Structure formats: structure tokens, C-alpha cells
Amino acid sequence: MVAVIKRKIRVILADDHPVVRDGLAAMVNQQADMEVVAEAGDGEEAINLYDQHRPDVMVLDLRMPKRDGVAVVQRVLEINPKACLLIMTTYDGDEDIFQCLSQGAKGYLLKDAPRTEILSAIRAVSEDRPYTSSSVAAKALQRMAKPSLTQRELDVLQLVAQGRSNKDIARRLAITEGTAKTHVKAILTKLDAISRTEAVAVAHKRGMIRL
Amino acid sequence: MVAVIKRKIRVILADDHPVVRDGLAAMVNQQADMEVVAEAGDGEEAINLYDQHRPDVMVLDLRMPKRDGVAVVQRVLEINPKACLLIMTTYDGDEDIFQCLSQGAKGYLLKDAPRTEILSAIRAVSEDRPYTSSSVAAKALQRMAKPSLTQRELDVLQLVAQGRSNKDIARRLAITEGTAKTHVKAILTKLDAISRTEAVAVAHKRGMIRL
DNA sequence: ACCAAGCTCCCCCAAAAGAGGCACCCCCCT
DNA sequence: AGGGGGGTGCCTCTTTTGGGGGAGCTTGGT
Numbered sequence: 254m255v256a257v258i259k260r261k262i263r264v265i266l267a268d269d270h271p272v273v274r275d276g277l278a279a280m281v282n283q284q285a286d287m288e289v290v291a292e293a294g295d296g297e298e299a300i301n302l303y304d305q306h307r308p309d310v311m312v313l314d315l316r317m318p319k320r321d322g323v324a325v326v327q328r329v330l331e332i333n334p335k336a337c338l339l340i341m342t343t344y345d346g347d348e349d350i351f352q353c354l355s356q357g358a359k360g361y362l363l364k365d366a367p368r369t370e371i372l373s374a375i376r377a378v379s380e381d382r383p384y385t386s387s388s389v390a391a392k393a394l395q396r397m398a399k400p401s402l403t404q405r406e407l408d409v410l411q412l413v414a415q416g417r418s419n420k421d422i423a424r425r426l427a428i429t430e431g432t433a434k435t436h437v438k439a440i441l442t443k444l445d446a447i448s449r450t451e452a453v454a455v456a457h458k459r460g461m462i463r464l
Numbered sequence: 465m466v467a468v469i470k471r472k473i474r475v476i477l478a479d480d481h482p483v484v485r486d487g488l489a490a491m492v493n494q495q496a497d498m499e500v501v502a503e504a505g506d507g508e509e510a511i512n513l514y515d516q517h518r519p520d521v522m523v524l525d526l527r528m529p530k531r532d533g534v535a536v537v538q539r540v541l542e543i544n545p546k547a548c549l550l551i552m553t554t555y556d557g558d559e560d561i562f563q564c565l566s567q568g569a570k571g572y573l574l575k576d577a578p579r580t581e582i583l584s585a586i587r588a589v590s591e592d593r594p595y596t597s598s599s600v601a602a603k604a605l606q607r608m609a610k611p612s613l614t615q616r617e618l619d620v621l622q623l624v625a626q627g628r629s630n631k632d633i634a635r636r637l638a639i640t641e642g643t644a645k646t647h648v649k650a651i652l653t654k655l656d657a658i659s660r661t662e663a664v665a666v667a668h669k670r671g672m673i674r675l
Numbered sequence: 676a677c678c679a680a681g682c683t684c685c686c687c688c689a690a691a692a693g694a695g696g697c698a699c700c701c702c703c704c705t
Numbered sequence: 706a707g708g709g710g711g712g713t714g715c716c717t718c719t720t721t722t723g724g725g726g727g728a729g730c731t732t733g734g735t
Contacts (some may be wrong), residue, residue: 270484270487270554270575271579271582272484272487272488272579273481273483273484275487275491276481276486276487276490279486279487280486343554364483368482368486403711404711405713406711414661416659416662416665417662418690419692428712428713428714431715432714435713435714436712438693441693441694447693448693449661449693450625450660450661451626453661453664454625455627458675464665464675629720629721630721639684642683642684643683645723646683646684646685648723649722649725652723659691659723
């Protein structure tokens with residue numbers, strides 16, 4: 254075996270939990286072929302550090318203070334369209350992952366993934382190969398079949414989830430109660446729910462809303 | 465300065481995310497006065513490993529597969545009423561932390577706590593001193609004032625959160641619809657909500673239900 | 676023994692929600 | 706020019722919800 258001289262994969266970690274950053278850093282730095290060059294604790298920092306260091310891979314938590322994963326993906330890809338971004342989240346079924354992936358993130362991981370999977374995902378993404386955990390791939394297919402909500406419907410859904418009445422929703426969105434009801438009806442149909450409360454449950458399970 | 469010979473604090477880590485365990489393990493093992501003696505990935509394992517190793521401190525994630533934090537606290541305190549348990553969670557406002565603390569857990573931490581806070585919490589708990597992060601202490605006081613739900617009301621609330629109608633809830637709990645309505649009314653009053661959907665939002669925010 | 680709390684059931688009544696339908700306008704795409 | 710989707714508005718009708726009570730029954734504690 255001839256030792257191949259190769260530059261290490263340079264990694265930035267972005268997660269708001271110091272514990273998680275430590276864990277990832279420990280894992281990464283133990284590998285011969287990769288190293289952590291910076292760590293960010295929120296979205297803003299992640300963007301700044303990406304710009305400074307231009308790493309081979311950035312590992313991004315989907316939910317972060319200041320700017321969430323989606324926003325960071327957008328901004329970083331503006332800075333460098335070839336950026337290799339690996340999204341990491343606690344919850345599968347998070348609607349935002351699809352948004353990230355369709356915007357150009359290269360891979361997606363669950364936080365409860367075993368060490369080996371995390372490391373191989375980083376390697377894959379660093380070579381510009383997409384990596385998607387199988388559970389996410391499965392969900393993506395399921396999702397395709399299901400109708401998606403319009404922006405307006407999402408606005409209404411958000412208020413429904415807060416427990417607002419149709420009348421209240423109408424006032425806040427400056428529309429009539431009848432229109433609010435129309436939107437709610439559309440939401441119920443699309444989410445295959447019988448009542449607004451069930452719609453909220455479904456939407457939450459699919460990660461379409463944050464409570 | 466005379467070096468004081470002291471046994472290290474023996475720690476067990478229980479968390480379903482390998483990454484988090486790695487992070488905590490790295491932090492703990494870097495300290496001169498503590499060491500990780502075992503790691504558990506779910507509630508069952510945590511209980512078994514506690515029994516085997518009898519550590520000075522067990523750090524417990526509140527949300528774990530098989531058995532959640534509350535159940536583990538209960539069981540471990542049955543095994544050893546003097547056990548020093550440090551609860552760790554992602555979310556503040558999680559109702560279960562109060563249950564854990566009142567059952568005899570010695571401390572509570574948020575996962576986004578800085579390293580120093582985590583380490584000092586472990587040291588405090590190991591000496592049988594309670595450690596409660598200030599944000600939790602504040603919430604505990606607020607909580608005192610608020611009325612608590614009865615078990616039956618929690619049963620109903622759970623079904624309400626799934627979007628079930630009163631009639632449906634009545635069938636599942638083998639009571640009349642009238643009684644279901646009575647419970648729902650009590651829930652609305654106690655949670656200070658106008659509609660069932662708002663009640664679900666409030667309950668979720670307070671961590672009284674899982675969706 | 677008694678009272679309080681919790682669970683159960685009942686009444687009436689007003690308000691809200693849900694189902695079904697129709698219609699207009701605007702914008703984008705073919 | 707035509708078509709489709711999205712947003713808006715309105716109609717009727719039934720069902721569900723929510724608010725106000727009252728009233729037994731058991732259980733646990735004082």
C-alpha cells in the first residue's frame with residue numbers, strides 16, 4: 254500500500270448545542286482524512302465562517318438561532334453555488350429538509366445516525382456525491398404523492414395551529430371570514446383531516462409548522 | 465499545593481444520539497476528576513448499566529426510546545434511592561422535567577448549555593447538591609401558580625391533540641359524549657384556552673403532550 | 676364522619692366549524 | 706386566446722363546539 258498524499262477534508266460544524274459540536278468535532282478529528290476548521294453556534298456565524306474558511310463541507314443543523322438551516326443554505330449557495338452542505342436534524346419528517354435539498358444541499362442526516370453513517374456522509378458530500386439517509390429518501394417518495402399547501406394556506410394553517418378562530422384569522426389576514434373558511438377547507442382536504450385540530454396534528458407531524 | 469488523592473467521579477451517559485454521547489464523553493474524560501464508565505442509547509440500557517456499574521452520576525436524556533427519562537428516574541430510584549441523576553433535555557418548558565425533579569432527580573440541564581455549566585452540574589450532583597439551571601427554576605415558579613390537569617383530563621387532551629371529536633373521544637374512553645365534553649371544558653378552563661385547538665397549542669408549549 | 680376532589684352523567688342554548696356549492700379576478704403559461 | 710391555479714367572496718345547511726348550569730358517585734384524607 255502506497256500512502257496517498259491528500260489534503261484533508263476541511264469541515265465546518267454549525268449547531269447550537271456545544272455538546273453536539275464537541276461530539277462531531279471529536280469524531281471528525283479522529284479521522285485521518287478530515288479535520289474541523291471552525292465551529293458555529295448559530296446561523297449568522299455559520300454564514301460568516303463559511304465565507305472566511307471556504308471549507309470542503311459544512312455540516313448544518315436545520316434548527317438554529319438567528320437563521321435556521323433553510324436560510325443558511327440559501328445564503329451560502331449564493332456565496333458559492335458549489336458549496337457542499339450536509340443537513341443534520343433531530344426529526345425525520347421535517348418538511349424543511351425537502352426545501353433544503355431542493356435548494357441544493359448535498360445531503361441529509363438524522364442526528365441519531367451512527368458514527369459510521371455520519372462520517373461516510375461527510376466523505377460522500379465532500380466529493381460532491383449526494384448523500385441521503387434511506388429513511389429520508391423513503392419519506393421523500395411518500396411526500397411526492399401528497400398535495401402541497403399554497404403559501405396562503407400555510408399562513409392560515411399557522412394561525413389555526415395557534416388556536417385562532419376563523420373570524421380571528423380573517424381579521425389578522427385582512428380577509429373575510431368566508432375566505433378564511435375556504436382556506437381552512439382546502440387545508441383539511443389536502444391534509445386529509447376531518448377537523449382543524451387534526452389538521453394541526455398532521456401538519457406538525459409532517460414538520461410543516463412550528464408550534 | 466499537595467495533590468489530593470481522590471476517586472474520580474464515575475459517570476454514565478444515557479442519550480439516544482451517538483453524537484451527543486461522544487460530545488459529553490469527550491468533555492467528561494478531559495476532566496481530571498471524572499470519567500465515563502458506560503454509555504446507554506436507550507432507557508432499558510440505562511437502567512441495566514446503572515445497576516451494573518452503580519456510577520456516582522448518571523446523565524439522562526429526557527426523551528429516549530424504549531423508556532423515557534421519567535420512567536428511568538423512577539426505576540433507578542427504586543434500585544438505589546440515593547442515585548444522583550442529572551436530567552438533560554433539548555427543550556425548556558418540558559412538563560416532564562418537573563415530574564423528574566419531584567421524583568428525586570438531583571439536577572436539570574438544557575442541552576444547549578455551555579460546557580462549563582454541564583461540567584459544574586455533574587460535579588454538583590455528584591456531591592448530592594441539587595443543580596437546577598436558572599431558566600428551569602424560573603419556569604418552575606411560574607408553573608406553581610397554574611392549575612394542573614387530572615390524569616383523565618390528560619387522557620382526553622391527548623386525544624383532542626390527535627384531532628378526535630368529542631364523540632370519538634367518548635367512544636375510545638368508553639364514556640358518554642357529555643362526559644367527554646365536561647372534560648374538554650375543564651381542560652379549556654385550566655389552560656385558559658378558548659378553543660380545543662388553542663388548548664392543544666398551549667399544552668404543547670408547556671410540554672404536557674407529545675404530538 | 677365528613678368534606679374535597681375526581682369522574683361520571685344530564686340539561687339548554689349560542690356560537691363556531693365543516694360540507695357543498697358557485698363565482699369573480701388576476702396572473703402565468705401554453 | 707384559452708386554460709388553470711390561486712386567492713377572494715358569498716350562499717345554505719348540518720354537525721360540532723363551547724358556556725352555563727346541576728347532580729350523583731367513589732375515593733382519600735382530616
